[in-house]
Amino acid sequence: MELSLIHEANYAGEMESRVLPALSALRRAGTVTPNPDQPIYYELYRPRSPRGWVVISHGLCESIPKYWETIWYFLQAGYAVAMPEHRGHGRSFRPVADLKLTHVERFDDYVEDFLCFLRAVVLPEAEGLPLYLFGHSMGAAIALRAVEEVPTLPVKKLVLSSPMVAPKTQGLPRWLALAMTRLAVALGRGDRYILGQQANVGPESFGERWCNATSQPRYLWFCWLAERQPELQNASVSYGWLREALLVEGPLLEAGAGVSVPVLVCQAGQDAMVKSGPQDALLERLPQGEKALFPQAKHEIYRSDDATVAAYFSRVLVFLA
Numbered sequence: 001m002e003l004s005l006i007h008e009a010n011y012a013g014e015m016e017s018r019v020l021p022a023l024s025a026l027r028r029a030g031t032v033t034p035n036p037d038q039p040i041y042y043e044l045y046r047p048r049s050p051r052g053w054v055v056i057s058h059g060l061c062e063s064i065p066k067y068w069e070t071i072w073y074f075l076q077a078g079y080a081v082a083m084p085e086h087r088g089h090g091r092s093f094r095p096v097a098d099l100k101l102t103h104v105e106r107f108d109d110y111v112e113d114f115l116c117f118l119r120a121v122v123l124p125e126a127e128g129l130p131l132y133l134f135g136h137s138m139g140a141a142i143a144l145r146a147v148e149e150v151p152t153l154p155v156k157k158l159v160l161s162s163p164m165v166a167p168k169t170q171g172l173p174r175w176l177a178l179a180m181t182r183l184a185v186a187l188g189r190g191d192r193y194i195l196g197q198q199a200n201v202g203p204e205s206f207g208e209r210w211c212n213a214t215s216q217p218r219y220l221w222f223c224w225l226a227e228r229q230p231e232l233q234n235a236s237v238s239y240g241w242l243r244e245a246l247l248v249e250g251p252l253l254e255a256g257a258g259v260s261v262p263v264l265v266c267q268a269g270q271d272a273m274v275k276s277g278p279q280d281a282l283l284e285r286l287p288q289g290e291k292a293l294f295p296q297a298k299h300e301i302y303r304s305d306d307a308t309v310a311a312y313f314s315r316v317l318v319f320l321a
Contacts, residue, residue, distance in 0.1 A: 015068070038087065040093065061235060063091075123154070194236070271298060271299045
């Protein structure tokens with residue numbers, strides 16, 4: 001299908017005039033509580049007579065508002081959309097008080113929360129309609145693990161966008177980064193900022209190496225939102241989070257062989273956050289895996305220039321259809 005694209009030339013204006021009113025008319029919000037006193041916030045967007053449900057699993061330091069454009073495209077294609085905010089993000093349960101710090105005790109906590117959301121909220125809503133998962137980066141790892149752990153989930157297809165099979169470690173060998181994080185956790189510093197990050201918890205600057213977007217209007221619009229909502233300002237990670245991210249590679253590669261549904265892996269050619277080699281290794285293990293490469297895109301392919309965004313979402317929607 002041909003998308004009605006939100007253009008960079010008037011991005012903020014189109015989001016305000018077209019996208020936000022449409023989403024507001026469909027939005028239902030709630031919480032699900034996998035564990036006592038640990039609510040997970042979610043939003044549902046259901047058009048009349050949807051053709052299926054897409055569940056979005058977001059990445060590190062992200063939240064639902066960052067995906068409003070993405071949700072808009074899925075709605076255009078006739079899908080209902082469900083999206084939780086993972087623990088430690090957005091309006092969900094926070095294991096630390098600092099809203100800019102992202103921490104998790106176990107990566108499996110993310111997976112268990114996500115499975116609870118699917119079972120308690122999405123499956124009753126879907127009522128037998130086709131179910132698809134769309135995961136970005138950390139969220140792709142969560143979605144893949146969930147499908148592998150519970151093969152009876154009625155998921156028809158899975159999209160992994162810039163999946164975090166193995167994060168980059170800023171030039172440190174993986175073994176050294178893992179040893180440092182394990183030591184920090186053993187010393188009771190698991191929920192502290194990793195070395196050198198606490199002074200850099202403000203928003204990234206567009207165009208710098210670690211900026212994950214290639215579209216300045218898309219980048220600036222979310223910065224404007226986050227400045228006004230402290231719960232959207234996750235900016236760095238703890239030693240505990242990094243330890244868990246480094247340990248997830250092996251289980252993810254093992255999980256790949258056990259996922260029988262079709263999987264589309266979208267790879268960013270200029271990714272500074274995750275390694276491409278382990279993504280390719282995962283593809284080799286997937287019984288029904290396809291790859292879509294976007295050579296000029298950075299980690300957040302969905303925040304690229306108009307031409308890349310159009311090609312990206314067209315590829316995703318063709319795969320789902």
